[in-house]
Amino acid sequence: MASAYCVKCRTKREIKDPKNVTLKNGKKAVTGTCPVCGTKLFKIGG
Numbered sequence: 001m002a003s004a005y006c007v008k009c010r011t012k013r014e015i016k017d018p019k020n021v022t023l024k025n026g027k028k029a030v031t032g033t034c035p036v037c038g039t040k041l042f043k044i045g046g
Contacts, residue, residue: 004043006034
């Protein structure tokens with residue numbers, strides 16, 4: 001599972017419903033939501 005830093009919780013969390021995306025410059029990233037507070041999480045290179 002992918003994990004990312006949640007700014008609202010101020011800790012590293014597992015990404016809920018992770019989706020692989022490709023940025024405009026071609027890099028891979030993972031986006032999803034925080035399972036605790038529901039804030040959007042984003043990790044480049046995941």
